[in-house]
Amino acid sequence: MNWNRTLLWGITLRQLALILSFYSVAALLYNLALCISERPWSQDSLWVDFWQGLPRIGLDYLCKLAFTLPVWYVLFVRLRHVPLVRRVGLHLLFLPLYIVGWQVVYYTISDGLGLGRLRGTGIVWDTYISTLFYLVQFGIFHAYSYYRDHQRHRIREAELRELAVQSELSALKAQLNPHFLYNVFNTISASVPPEQEHTRELLADLSDMFRYQVRASRTEWVPVQDELTFVRKYLDLETARFGDxxxxxxxxxxxxxxxxxxxxxxxxxxxxxxxxxxxxxxxxxxxxxxxxxxxxxxxxxxxxxxxxxxxxxxxxxxxxxxxxxxxxxxxxxxxxxxxxxxxxxxxxxxxxxxxxxxxxxxxxxxxxxxxxxxxx
Incomplete structure (x- = not known):
């Protein structure tokens, strides 16, 4: 099985498996914690309470996952190029929407199915625990996203260094004796009859283009004006070929x-x-x-x-x-x-x-x- 295969929105099969595993472990631990807290008054064994609570807890975390997906999509897909500080600040808006939406859907379905849930002042615990879960899971998501971007940046830097080395080697190969080529261009230009001044200008443009390419191979940035001058000389040569x-x-x-x-x-x-x-x-x-x-x-x-x-x-x-x-x-x-x-x-x-x-x-x-x- 190819665990690195991309499914949707850039999510790989491995990442999906990790998310489902995280939710499964969180749901099982939460159910176990509830069963242990009910020991003083429960008449059933811990094992019976654990299995009876699975449908309710499963529905709880399934609803949490359903409301997590749109928040994750906005923050990590649509706004992935927005600075991290601004995306973290958006949680002030998304967190209350997440809690209210989850409670409405979860309480409605659980009441309809008769699964039972916290009521009255007990709803405060649902809100508190769900808020903690939201913060923990998105803290993990942001940490993983930062780690992945950092790794990509390191790989990009390594590839850039490799490209720079290759470019330098190519430039060295092309610079066997640039002054010899400049002199050749000047010699050819000088041999052109005066009545063929346009040909002389084309040779000068070609010489300038070669000189710019050699210089450009030694630097990472140039002024826009220099780059445009190079483009105009190239277009002058093409215009001489294509005419009108x-x-x-x-x-x-x-x-x-x-x-x-x-x-x-x-x-x-x-x-x-x-x-x-x-x-x-x-x-x-x-x-x-x-x-x-x-x-x-x-x-x-x-x-x-x-x-x-x-x-x-x-x-x-x-x-x-x-x-x-x-x-x-x-x-x-x-x-x-x-x-x-x-x-x-x-x-x-x-x-x-x-x-x-x-x-x-x-x-x-x-x-x-x-x-x-x-x-x-």
């Missing part, structure tokens, strides 16, 4: 230019849009790169009006998307969203934690957004 078939629009406010972004994060997605979206269409289309600042993140959207997704929306296609998705997940647990663009094409979006480059002062004077249009 490729239209490009960059929607980038000046206020985000000094923010930090992992290098080589935009270009693979832009390349994916050109290769899979624009290239298959005879009439071509537009690629739009949009960067905007949110409260605590930099929102990046890259959309095209090309052929659209051939697979299901959100599945992604191409090595560029797969690599970017992996980098976002490993670096800061980010997600890459791929969806259909309107009226046609594909739109890719992700968020990067807000971060200024060291030594930079961000502009906050409300300057208008910078608009670049290639082949309008």
């Amino acid at each position: 078939r490729l239209q490009v629009r960059l929607d980038v406010p000046d206020e985000v230019l000094n923010l930090a972004i992992p290098p080589m994060l935009l270009q693979p997605i832009v390349e994916n849009s050109v290769k899979h979206g624009i290239s298959p269409l005879i009439e071509g289309g537009e690629v739009r790169v949009s960067l905007h600042r949110e409260a605590n993140a930099l929102l990046v959207e890259i959309a095209d009006t090309g052929a659209g997704m051939r697979t299901s929306v959100g599945a992604g296609q191409g090595v560029g998307l797969a690599n970017t998705r992996l980098r976002l997940e490993k670096m800061f647990g980010g997600e890459l969203t791929v969806m259909a663009n309107e009226p046609q094409g594909t739109r890719v979006a992700f968020r990067v934690p807000l971060r200024l480059m060291a030594g930079e002062v961000q502009k906050t004077d409300g300057q208008p957004a910078t608009q670049f249009v290639v082949n309008p």
Whole structure:
């Protein structure tokens, strides 16, 4: 049996077995404690009282489990990205709802079945014990969730270190003699006749792209402005190939230019849009790169009006998307969203934690957004 198989909401078979075991043990111990406390006046043996109380206690804890599930779902599934302190504070709301809902359902069913229950002032004990049980079980849930997140964070850090080592090795292999390649580019550019100035500019763009890739392999963050410059040079080269078939629009406010972004994060997605979206269409289309600042993140959207997704929306296609998705997940647990663009094409979006480059002062004077249009 595969105990790590996921059943629902990320719950594995092993976790479900542990939860049911916890409830079973808690119910049996509670029933035993009640039977022992009834010894002074009970006329039956401890064993008889224990078996007679099982249906009532079973119903009690079954109702508790039924009201625990929605609270657990809200706190650990829907709000799993909310800070722990805020989620713990929500128990001030959920605890009274849990107690009142459990009492109404449990008392109604037990009265209907004639199972017996505490009445009068004895209800205070039901409320007290149920409150303790709620606090204990969710204390365990929060502790386990924290432990699991900590383990995932350690695994992510280990994988990031491995990726960093692999990237460094790849960079070393690619840097056998970068100055030799720069000199080759300059030599070729110098040999181009003056009347072919556009070819000379393309060679300069290619040389700058190679230089940026080498520099980017040595750092984890670069200014947004540098990353956009690299993307624009790539698009200039593609525009020389596609001509009027490729239209490009960059929607980038000046206020985000000094923010930090992992290098080589935009270009693979832009390349994916050109290769899979624009290239298959005879009439071509537009690629739009949009960067905007949110409260605590930099929102990046890259959309095209090309052929659209051939697979299901959100599945992604191409090595560029797969690599970017992996980098976002490993670096800061980010997600890459791929969806259909309107009226046609594909739109890719992700968020990067807000971060200024060291030594930079961000502009906050409300300057208008910078608009670049290639082949309008």
